[in-house]
Amino acid sequence: MNAMSSLPNHPYAGTGAHTGSYYAASANPAPLRPELVGTHETDVCVLGAGFSGLSTALHLAEKGYKVTVVEGARIGWGASGRNGGQIVNGLNASLETIGRRYGADAAKFVASLVTEGGDIIRERISTYDIKCDLKHGNVFAGLTPAHMRDLEARRKLWRSYGIESQEMLSREEMRQHAASDLYSGGMIDRKGGHMHPLNLALGEAAAIERLGGTIFEMSPVTSVDTASARPSLSTAKGKVVAKVMVLCGNAYLGHVVPTLEWRVMPVSTQVMATEPLGETLARELMPSDVCIEDVRYILDYYRMSADNRLLFGGGTVYGGTDPKDIKAKLWKNLEKVFPQLKGTKIDYAWSGNFALSFSRVPQMGRIGANTYFAHGYSGHGVTGSHTFGRILSEAIHGDQTRFDMFAKMPWIPFPGGRLFRVPYSVIGSWWYAARDRLGV
Numbered sequence: 001m002n003a004m005s006s007l008p009n010h011p012y013a014g015t016g017a018h019t020g021s022y023y024a025a026s027a028n029p030a031p032l033r034p035e036l037v038g039t040h041e042t043d044v045c046v047l048g049a050g051f052s053g054l055s056t057a058l059h060l061a062e063k064g065y066k067v068t069v070v071e072g073a074r075i076g077w078g079a080s081g082r083n084g085g086q087i088v089n090g091l092n093a094s095l096e097t098i099g100r101r102y103g104a105d106a107a108k109f110v111a112s113l114v115t116e117g118g119d120i121i122r123e124r125i126s127t128y129d130i131k132c133d134l135k136h137g138n139v140f141a142g143l144t145p146a147h148m149r150d151l152e153a154r155r156k157l158w159r160s161y162g163i164e165s166q167e168m169l170s171r172e173e174m175r176q177h178a179a180s181d182l183y184s185g186g187m188i189d190r191k192g193g194h195m196h197p198l199n200l201a202l203g204e205a206a207a208i209e210r211l212g213g214t215i216f217e218m219s220p221v222t223s224v225d226t227a228s229a230r231p232s233l234s235t236a237k238g239k240v241v242a243k244v245m246v247l248c249g250n251a252y253l254g255h256v257v258p259t260l261e262w263r264v265m266p267v268s269t270q271v272m273a274t275e276p277l278g279e280t281l282a283r284e285l286m287p288s289d290v291c292i293e294d295v296r297y298i299l300d301y302y303r304m305s306a307d308n309r310l311l312f313g314g315g316t317v318y319g320g321t322d323p324k325d326i327k328a329k330l331w332k333n334l335e336k337v338f339p340q341l342k343g344t345k346i347d348y349a350w351s352g353n354f355a356l357s358f359s360r361v362p363q364m365g366r367i368g369a370n371t372y373f374a375h376g377y378s379g380h381g382v383t384g385s386h387t388f389g390r391i392l393s394e395a396i397h398g399d400q401t402r403f404d405m406f407a408k409m410p411w412i413p414f415p416g417g418r419l420f421r422v423p424y425s426v427i428g429s430w431w432y433a434a435r436d437r438l439g440v
Contacts, residue, residue, distance in 0.1 A: 013252065016073035016218050021082055021350040022273035022309065023198040028131060030075065030202045036219035036238035042068040044396060045240045047221055047233055047256075048248035050080035051197075051381060052374050054204040055120070055389020056246050061211035063397055068240050069205075069213065070233060072220035076201030078252045079381060082352035084271060084301045084313045086291045087118045087193040088138055089165075092360035092378035095157055101359070102409055109405050111161035115191050117383025120390060121200065122193075128210075130203030133306040137290035138192025141174065141183045147295050151187040165191040177288045180337045186292075194291035194303045197382065221249075221256050226371040244396050247373040250381070251355035257373075263363060263411055264355035264376045270326045271313035272334075272349035273305065274341065282308035285338055300333050310334075310341070322351040354379050357412075364388060364406040372396070372403075 018024035044060050046053040049071035057067045071077070091098070091110065099107030125134050142148045148168075155166045169177070169186040177186070205215055219235045224247070231245040247257060251266040277285070282304050286292075291303035300314040312334045315323070323329045326349040335342055357363055357376030362384050364374045372392055377384040388406075395403035 013073035013077055013220070016077065018074055018077060018198075019082060019350045019352065020348065021198075021271070022305065022311065022348040023081055023085075023196060025348065026196070026199075026305075026307075028199050028202055030205075033071075033075070033215045033217040036070055036216040036235045036240065038237075039239045039241065040068060040214075042066050042214070042240060042242045044068070044244045044246065045070065045231070045233060045242035046246045046248060047224070048250065048253075049075045049201070049205060049215060049217070050078050050248060050250060051201065051204075051385035052250060052389055053246065053248035054080075054201060054208065055386045056248065056374075056392045057208050057213055057389075058124070058204055058211075059390050059393030060396060061208050061213045063393065065396075067208065067213040068242070069208065069215045070219050070221060070235070070240060071215065071217050072252070074217055075205045075215070076198045078250065079352050079354045080201050080385070081198035082271070082350060083197050083354075083382060084291070084293075084303070084311065085194050085197045085382075086138055086293065086301060086303065087121060087195065087383055088291075088293065088380060089115045089118055089189055089192055089383060090380065091362065091384060092380045094154065095161070096153075098361065106405070106409065108161065109402075111158070111163065113387055113402070114158075115163060115165070116390070117385070117387040118191055118193065120386040121195070121383070124204060124207070124386075125195070125200070128203055128207040130200060130207075132196040132199035132203060134193060134195045135289055135291075135303075136193045137188060137190055137288065138194065139169070139174070139177045139186050139188045139290050139292045141178065141186040141292055141294040143183060143294060143296065145184060148185050150295065151185075155187055165189055177286065177290055178292055178337070179285050179287070179340075182337055183294075188290065192291070196306070224257055224371075226257075226368040229369065231368065231371045243370065245371045246392055246396075247367075247371065248375070250375045250377075251353040253375070257367070259367060260373060260375065264357050266353040267316050267356045267379075268322055268351050268353050269313060269379070270315045270323065270330055270349070270351045271311060272327055272330050272346050274310045274312075275345040275347050277304075277308050277310060277341075277344070279308055281340075282310075285310070285340065300337065302334075302337070309347070310338070310344075312337075326351055354381060359409075359412045361409060362388060362406075363409075363411060364391065364403060366407065
């Protein structure tokens with residue numbers, strides 16, 4: 001019998017097996033961790049083994065805490081193991097927006113940490129010798145003069161905060177990164193990069209265990225007690241009681257914690273991987289081997305894998321449902337970028353959810369005295385989750401300075417409430433997409 005066939009289905013993860021992605025097919029060998037059975041006590045219990053949970057747990061394990069991670073499916077099953085693999089600095093909401101909405105001090109604070117997540121990722125890879133195909137550099141591509149003006153304004157704003165890793169690219173300079181006629185130019189961030197996200201997650205999980213932490217997989221949580229002095233979570237067969245709990249379920253937390261469920265909305269995005277293109281064609285298409293995303297509201301993002309496949313992503317479906325034909329949805333845009341690839345075989349295509357907050361600013365806070373949460377990275381979770389994991393660990397260890405800065409940023413609910421948040425967001429996306437097409 002398959003080892004997973006006797007385990008309960010997760011209400012959001014099904015059997016818990018990884019999606020049929022290129023990442024799952026090329027993942028490093030990893031053990032199947034045991035299901036949670038019986039009652040366990042720990043210093044810190046983390047719900048969710050995506051980047052937020054793994055980052056928090058690893059920072060705390062390094063500080064000597066007894067850490068237990070409970071995952072409903074497999075390590076990195078959700079967005080952390082399915083995303084574009086791009087190390088992109090910044091939040092979804094711009095520093096300009098944060099300053100306008102929350103004030104100059106908030107913008108200065110966020111600017112102080114927008115490149116921190118990438119630094120943490122590179123440090124983790126080096127310290128724990130994680131094999132995840134790390135490469136350096138990311139480019140923001142502009143399709144219109146309006147896009148280029150926005151990029152230049154962003155570069156100047158970031159430089160005013162002392163961030164000098166970004167340089168503008170002319171149309172011809174852009175071709176050194178993408179051999180495409182689609183772009184008016186771009187901006188390179190030399191502190192960005194890309195990697196195999198599932199292998200990064202698996203490497204971080206192994207590091208937690210190396211430091212004495214415990215990870216349970218295939219253990220969907222059925223209830224959480226945040227009111228008690230010692231918070232706990234329960235599954236069908238087990239329970240963990242902790243001094244402190246951290247909730248990192250993000251887009252897949254579901255109905256387990258009702259007070260968090262409607263703070264964010266699941267949004268699916270799609271990725272596909274071509275057949276191996278070979279070194280010659282790969283370097284012809286992307287000479288510098290950076291990762292690229294354009295700056296439209298509904299954007300394309302792409303990069304070359306270690307075995308020279310083009311990994312191309314984009315599209316959004318509000319509410320988190322999967323499109324019927326991912327290849328058809330993405331191919332049209334891929335061919336606009338690289339018409340040279342017409343007729344190329346697609347070997348993998350997959351979808352996954354990220355958690356969108358209405359403000360596009362990730363949320364961090366506390367429920368009760370001893371339960372923390374973090375979620376809502378709004379499509380910028382690779383770096384943001386690693387930073388938030390460090391900030392959560394600081395708060396649990398006694399320094400709540402940075403935690404309090406994020407926790408006091410007001411949560412803004414989606415207009416239309418539970419019933420109309422999806423159609424409201426769809427209409428908004430139509431408006432911004434129209435602006436992109438009109439170049440305004």
